[in-house]
Amino acid sequence: xKALLYLLRKTIQNALRELVKKPVxxxxxxxxxxxxxxxxxxxxxxxxxxxxxxxxxAAIVNGVFLLIFCTSLLxxxxxxxxxxxxxxxxxxxxxxxxPRKILIYGVxxxxxxxxxxSVCMLAQYPNLRMNCGLGGEAVAGLMIGYILVGVxxxxxxxxxxALCAARPQWRKRxxxxxxxxxxxxxxxxVIFAMRGxxxxxxxxxxxxSDAWNYVPALGFxxxxxxxxxxxxxxxxxxxxxxxxxxxxxxxxxxxxSDADYYEDVLFAAEHAYNVKAAAKEGxxxxxxxxxxxxxxxxxxxxxxxxxxxFYRAMREQSRKSLWLFSLSTIAALxxxxxxxxxxxxxxxxxxxxxxxxxFSAYMLVFLSMTNSVPRELTQHYLFVAPxxxxxxxxxxxxxxxxxHTADTVVFLLATALLLHPSVPELLGxxxxxxxLGAVFASGMLLIExxxxxxxxxxxxxxxxxxxxxxxxVPGAVAAIAISGAFxxxxxxxxxxxxxxxxxxxxxxxxxxxLSATA
Amino acid sequence: xxxxNGLTKRYGKLLANDHLSFDVLPGRITIxxxxxxxxxxxxxxxxxxxxxxxxxxxxxxxxxxxxEAKRALGYIPETPSVYEFLTINEHMEFIARAYGLTGGWxxxxxxxxxxxxxxxxxxxxxxxxxxxxxxxxxxxxxxxxEPTLLLVDExxxxxxxxxxxxxxAVFREERDRGCAVLISTHMLDSVSELWxxxxxxxNGKIAAARTRAEVDASGESLEELFFDITERKEVGAQ
Numbered sequence: 001x002k003a004l005l006y007l008l009r010k011t012i013q014n015a016l017r018e019l020v021k022k023p024v025x026x027x028x029x030x031x032x033x034x035x036x037x038x039x040x041x042x043x044x045x046x047x048x049x050x051x052x053x054x055x056x057x058a059a060i061v062n063g064v065f066l067l068i069f070c071t072s073l074l075x076x077x078x079x080x081x082x083x084x085x086x087x088x089x090x091x092x093x094x095x096x097x098x099p100r101k102i103l104i105y106g107v108x109x110x111x112x113x114x115x116x117x118s119v120c121m122l123a124q125y126p127n128l129r130m131n132c133g134l135g136g137e138a139v140a141g142l143m144i145g146y147i148l149v150g151v152x153x154x155x156x157x158x159x160x161x162a163l164c165a166a167r168p169q170w171r172k173r174x175x176x177x178x179x180x181x182x183x184x185x186x187x188x189x190v191i192f193a194m195r196g197x198x199x200x201x202x203x204x205x206x207x208x209s210d211a212w213n214y215v216p217a218l219g220f221x222x223x224x225x226x227x228x229x230x231x232x233x234x235x236x237x238x239x240x241x242x243x244x245x246x247x248x249x250x251x252x253x254x255x256x257s258d259a260d261y262y263e264d265v266l267f268a269a270e271h272a273y274n275v276k277a278a279a280k281e282g283x284x285x286x287x288x289x290x291x292x293x294x295x296x297x298x299x300x301x302x303x304x305x306x307x308x309x310f311y312r313a314m315r316e317q318s319r320k321s322l323w324l325f326s327l328s329t330i331a332a333l334x335x336x337x338x339x340x341x342x343x344x345x346x347x348x349x350x351x352x353x354x355x356x357x358x359f360s361a362y363m364l365v366f367l368s369m370t371n372s373v374p375r376e377l378t379q380h381y382l383f384v385a386p387x388x389x390x391x392x393x394x395x396x397x398x399x400x401x402x403x404h405t406a407d408t409v410v411f412l413l414a415t416a417l418l419l420h421p422s423v424p425e426l427l428g429x430x431x432x433x434x435x436l437g438a439v440f441a442s443g444m445l446l447i448e449x450x451x452x453x454x455x456x457x458x459x460x461x462x463x464x465x466x467x468x469x470x471x472x473v474p475g476a477v478a479a480i481a482i483s484g485a486f487x488x489x490x491x492x493x494x495x496x497x498x499x500x501x502x503x504x505x506x507x508x509x510x511x512x513x514l515s516a517t518a
Numbered sequence: 519x520x521x522x523n524g525l526t527k528r529y530g531k532l533l534a535n536d537h538l539s540f541d542v543l544p545g546r547i548t549i550x551x552x553x554x555x556x557x558x559x560x561x562x563x564x565x566x567x568x569x570x571x572x573x574x575x576x577x578x579x580x581x582x583x584x585x586e587a588k589r590a591l592g593y594i595p596e597t598p599s600v601y602e603f604l605t606i607n608e609h610m611e612f613i614a615r616a617y618g619l620t621g622g623w624x625x626x627x628x629x630x631x632x633x634x635x636x637x638x639x640x641x642x643x644x645x646x647x648x649x650x651x652x653x654x655x656x657x658x659x660x661x662x663x664e665p666t667l668l669l670v671d672e673x674x675x676x677x678x679x680x681x682x683x684x685x686x687a688v689f690r691e692e693r694d695r696g697c698a699v700l701i702s703t704h705m706l707d708s709v710s711e712l713w714x715x716x717x718x719x720x721n722g723k724i725a726a727a728r729t730r731a732e733v734d735a736s737g738e739s740l741e742e743l744f745f746d747i748t749e750r751k752e753v754g755a756q
Contacts, residue, residue, distance in 0.1 A: 002615055003612060003616035006611070006615050007612055010604055011603045011604065012603075014603040014643060018603070085601075086597065087599045087601045087602075087644070089568065089595075089599075090595045090597075090598070090599050090656065091600070091601070091612070091613070091616075092616070093566075093567070093568055094566050094567065094568070094588060094591060094593040095588060095613070095616040096585040096586075096588040096589040096618070097585075097588075097616055262567065262568050262569070263568065263569040266569065273597070273599060
């Protein structure tokens, strides 16, 4: 145990020293901390008002925890525990240290990572204050609930993986049970919807129901968030204790069932190592297992010169089973869904369409980090192939634009079904959202052109967000002004025109990008 | 010494190791040769106690997953990976603590770091090291414990010529010290002058087992023997 404590102590000490020694690495952290503090203090001077929309808050917290639960279980079933690194595998697993002690070390380290991640929840402070009349206690409760649910999910998925690894026939059963659980959730919503009221009310009533407080770990996390939000810290502490008991039970199950968990960890550690190594080289690649259903025999590739890059990229995309439904599709759905909740809570708003558009765009900024353009730029073929640079750049951006077109269709359908806009509003919103795809794809090229030599990934991400915001904001401001003065359609058209012109200008400025791999 | 009896490893329907049985004796360097996908790394991971398997593996008479066996094992992995926020010195100290090493380890660590040209980089963090330097740290960590079984997976990948020369010398010294050395590789040139015993793996099975004396007596080179066995097998399979 002394060796493990030494490892933890030295890792933390050196990480902190490194931050102090290299102030440049501190910049992004300071900026993020500044943003968090700004967002936390922005509304602290205003009176919080009465507590409201508590049921909707409960439903959202419950939905987030359920999402964490389902995704970590599905991921865990596929890859095992993500508690350890390759260094742990190579140096710790082969050392004469009790595997159970190593497991406790992994859990403690994971809890530490979750504590750091939970700091981001500070950014929700203004939302909670403005929309629900909740204060700092709500954020504290949310952070505690998130950490406990996160640790529980990691341990539970590790147990399930170990169970399935030892008995392969169980994998299908557990998978079916998990999918059955999701179907049950859907049935629950339908039943609530049939009892009366609309779909949104059914969602809020079902996921916001106090009956969830009895669901171990998940419901306990929700109860911690809710009780602390209204200042009932005694009750919240009871649920903290219950959650800790659940985590303890999971550790006990893991330790008692089978301490030979190294193989279960190996794949996840190798996967994480490969992803990290790829990221260091500027790639954003998935090195996960390939689906058995993937089509291996396809007709010969098409295209010559620059267009060959387009067809090759499309061939690769066609082998991704869920290409047309990915993270960016979630962004397309997020705006209309959040708009629907907000409009119900706050009543009609003349600027609702812009709110929906910007929420989806905001989500897209975060979720488009994994788009294919930066990955294409790491392929040396692109630089050495004898074709015009602009044509090659256009060829690698085109698949991204096709994907974004599909996302726009999803955005339009969701907006039409959930928010019932007029035809001109819908048309304008669609065009504006479509043009955002061009800005984001060309923005990636600009980042490579301007920041390609930067090594600090955090700084790159920060500058990437800043550049995208600077690109979109002028057009958006003008669009809102025109929208108010004339019509929404005119505003959207102006915004879309700005986005397209900005994208073309970037493409022109970056035409030399392929002249030197450096 | 290492004793393997009926080592079988399956990944779903794929049989990666099929009833492997062999020993690695003290004071001998055994090489595990085979083309890509032959099952060498799978066998090495099983021996290192990193995977489940059918069969029996013992190190110095102890089950390979026991703490006694781990204390006797030195493992140099194919993919070197070190702790990002630990310095080279701290890696040495961590290994000393994990293996419960007592007096004398610091001098050994100093000597190893000097030998592998890491002494001026002792305070560098793991994340600041190149692949080759990480590999050198892995080697130093494995040798620090003075193992009785040294398990090495593709040892020369990423190393500079000086480190390769030193590593070969280390293998010989470990053998002379009485350590059993098992090296898995597909780079014949890198081990041609080192080995005492040879196992050639094909499709998860041992296709050939020879001692150096037998090969020398036949007049064949290691390369000729390897291609003769692996290509004949492939033709046979077709």
